[in-house]
Amino acid sequence: MNKLIHDLLEINRRLSFELWHITNINKKPSGLSPRMLLPTQVSGDVRVGEYEPMILYCGLLNGLNYFYLIENPGEMSATSDLNLYEVRNGSFSKVAGIEFKAHNPGKEIIRQDIQKLVRDQITGNWFHILEDIDHDTLADIFAKLTGSLRTHSDNLGDDPISILFCFCILERKWTCVKHFFYDRSRGDFNMYVDNFFDLDCHVESNHIVVSKGLDWYIFQLYTEGFLGH
Numbered sequence: 001m002n003k004l005i006h007d008l009l010e011i012n013r014r015l016s017f018e019l020w021h022i023t024n025i026n027k028k029p030s031g032l033s034p035r036m037l038l039p040t041q042v043s044g045d046v047r048v049g050e051y052e053p054m055i056l057y058c059g060l061l062n063g064l065n066y067f068y069l070i071e072n073p074g075e076m077s078a079t080s081d082l083n084l085y086e087v088r089n090g091s092f093s094k095v096a097g098i099e100f101k102a103h104n105p106g107k108e109i110i111r112q113d114i115q116k117l118v119r120d121q122i123t124g125n126w127f128h129i130l131e132d133i134d135h136d137t138l139a140d141i142f143a144k145l146t147g148s149l150r151t152h153s154d155n156l157g158d159d160p161i162s163i164l165f166c167f168c169i170l171e172r173k174w175t176c177v178k179h180f181f182y183d184r185s186r187g188d189f190n191m192y193v194d195n196f197f198d199l200d201c202h203v204e205s206n207h208i209v210v211s212k213g214l215d216w217y218i219f220q221l222y223t224e225g226f227l228g229h
Helices: 003-021 051-061 107-119 137-150 189-196
Strands: 067-070 082-088 091-102 123-130 161-169 174-182 200-204 207-212 216-220 224-227
Touching: 003 051, 003 091, 003 123, 003 161, 003 174, 003 216, 051 067, 051 082, 051 091, 051 123, 091 107, 107 123, 107 137, 107 161, 123 137, 137 161, 137 189, 174 189, 174 207, 207 216
Parallel strands: 091 123, 123 161
Antiparallel strands: 067 082, 082 091, 161 174, 174 216, 200 207, 216 224
8 A cells, every 4th residue: 555545545534533523513512523513404404515524634634744726616627626736846746636425426427526536647535425324325326436437448548547435424433445446457447347346234233234345444433444355
């Protein structure tokens, strides 16, 4: 694991914990609550979207050796939501693009944002929040991501495709992360894509239980693990 992926993995882990402890303005904060407060809607519900994780992500970056550029929210753009830079030879060099997703977007939205990460030919980070899941929520999102990645099978370049995928489940305080890394040494691209999102899990006694999954990092409120070889 290179340093950039290691740093992104740690940011995703910390961001998950901050999102699990975020509080709304009508409740008392815990000792682990980030300083961001969520407004309560007229209905009394609190809904976290893509904007809140991006703000907290930037807060974590302020303690690391990266610069960052935020894309204008709400605009259709060819660049990612958030871009990370390092200083190399006295100038800024983009090293990663981050896309934030919330809930279960449509196929075309996912396709467009996957395209940004693949086209940039740098490391990507897909950070996806879900309020909760049932037996087929993740499977549905994984199918859309698989289809979006497969559209690039006919125009692969010599550079590898590297995307750290993270899915944060707010209600269950559970996160899964896996690094997508494809180069030509790995064989058929479509086969690699089809086998990548191999995570099978279900909710049992208010906890998420993984029945199948290879090379996934699992973060939970009290325990952490790695589903590897």
